[in-house]
Amino acid sequence: MTKSRIFLSAPHMGGAEQKYVNEAFDTNWISPVGPNLQAFEESISKYHGGGYHVAALSSGTAAIHLALILLGVERGDEVICSTFTFSGTCNPIMYQGATPVFVDSEKDTWNMNPEALEEAIKDRQGKGKKVKAIIPVHLYGMPANMPEIMKIAREYEIPVIEDAAEALGASIKGKKTGTFGDLAIFSFNGNKIITTSGGGALMSEDIALVEKAKFLATQARDQAPHYQHSTIGYNYRLSNISAGIGRGQMEVLDERINQRRSVNQWYKENFSDKGFDFLTEPEGYFSNYWLTTALLDGTSFDREELRIELEKENIEARPLWKPMHLQPVFKGYPYYGDKTSEYLFEKGVCLPSCSSLDEEEKERIFQTIVRFL
Numbered sequence: 246m247t248k249s250r251i252f253l254s255a256p257h258m259g260g261a262e263q264k265y266v267n268e269a270f271d272t273n274w275i276s277p278v279g280p281n282l283q284a285f286e287e288s289i290s291k292y293h294g295g296g297y298h299v300a301a302l303s304s305g306t307a308a309i310h311l312a313l314i315l316l317g318v319e320r321g322d323e324v325i326c327s328t329f330t331f332s333g334t335c336n337p338i339m340y341q342g343a344t345p346v347f348v349d350s351e352k353d354t355w356n357m358n359p360e361a362l363e364e365a366i367k368d369r370q371g372k373g374k375k376v377k378a379i380i381p382v383h384l385y386g387m388p389a390n391m392p393e394i395m396k397i398a399r400e401y402e403i404p405v406i407e408d409a410a411e412a413l414g415a416s417i418k419g420k421k422t423g424t425f426g427d428l429a430i431f432s433f434n435g436n437k438i439i440t441t442s443g444g445g446a447l448m449s450e451d452i453a454l455v456e457k458a459k460f461l462a463t464q465a466r467d468q469a470p471h472y473q474h475s476t477i478g479y480n481y482r483l484s485n486i487s488a489g490i491g492r493g494q495m496e497v498l499d500e501r502i503n504q505r506r507s508v509n510q511w512y513k514e515n516f517s518d519k520g521f522d523f524l525t526e527p528e529g530y531f532s533n534y535w536l537t538t539a540l541l542d543g544t545s546f547d548r549e550e551l552r553i554e555l556e557k558e559n560i561e562a563r564p565l566w567k568p569m570h571l572q573p574v575f576k577g578y579p580y581y582g583d584k585t586s587e588y589l590f591e592k593g594v595c596l597p598s599c600s601s602l603d604e605e606e607k608e609r610i611f612q613t614i615v616r617f618l
């Protein structure tokens with residue numbers, strides 16, 4: 246008999262999602278406009294303390310693409326982004342015909358190293374390049390060092406897009422990720438801490454930017470009785486059905502964060518003494534621990550051996566993100582840093598981190614790893 250699969254990060258509904266989806270059906274708002282969409286956007290703003298403007302979109306990648314367009318990123322421009330990330334962060338730079346400039350990680354958060362960022366800005370500007378935006382990423386739910394990054398960005402007057410796709414609800418000294426930069430993006434893909442089955446959002450305090458994002462996301466229709474266009478548009482809006490799922494998920498977000506953090510705590514209690522070196526929060530940092538991650542430096546096996554062993558028991562684990570500067574498709578683009586991310590990729594593993602992980606599943610994971618040791 247095959248055992249049920251333990252996923253890295255599975256969707257976890259709270260209960261109200263279906264009610265909101267049914268409401269959409271009952272009122273025939275089966276389109277990318279409607280009450281769920283508005284309520285979902287309002288709930289995201291409120292969650293961040295209110296006063297934010299939000300555009301719910303078809304994906305986090307679409308949100309980054311629109312953010313770059315809003316900042317005027319064009320062919321020939323450069324955009325600095327974390328190399329240690331998922332390709333969704335930097336693909337939109339290519340959509341715009343701009344050049345990605347990759348900056349490596351710092352050791353304590355695994356996110357953008359502020360020193361390497363400043364070195365990159367100086368060097369690119371020194372070469373006469375136009376650096377139009379910086380995209381720091383809050384990977385695995387751990388905030389990047391935003392106070393330092395914002396200080397540098399302000400000094401050089403370069404706008405910041407926070408990629409908070411994995412970090413909804415994380416914070417530094419109580420200030421949430423997504424509220425540091427000029428624009429922020431979130432993802433509600435099926436594997437994220439909450440999901441709309443597929444979706445994303447763009448958030449900013451600047452209403453004009455967000456209004457323009459909504460305009461661009463709905464094919465850039467000018468005010469006219471007929472279809473009139475004076476700029477290129479996109480079909481990037483979230484549907485009112487998906488937003489219904491998101492509305493329900495926002496109601497349980499803090500619960501999901503507590504559950505992910507408790508899973509992380511369980512791993513630390515059970516495996517810290519077995520050579521697993523877990524990513525931990527620096528002073529004042531609060532991670533949503535979307536995924537529990539560890540470096541296997543002090544173990545007698547490597548991350549791939551562990552992954553295969555878990556896979557035999559139908560348990561999903563995965564290496565950390567492969568840095569973008571090592572990806573064949575981004576070969577030859579500028580890179581700054583000390584290769585920390587290459588070390589992380591070589592040594593690191595993501596462990597099953599579902600908020601719904603139960604005692605029986607934990608026991609299976611524990612037994613499999615202990616047997617392997």
Ligand SMILES: *Cc1c(COP(=O)(O)O)cnc(C)c1O
Nearest residue numbers: 304305306331333334410432434
């Ligand atoms: C998931 C993710 C994205 C892209 O979000 P999608 O909704 O999947 O398009 C971007 N950046 C990071 C770091 C992500 O994890």
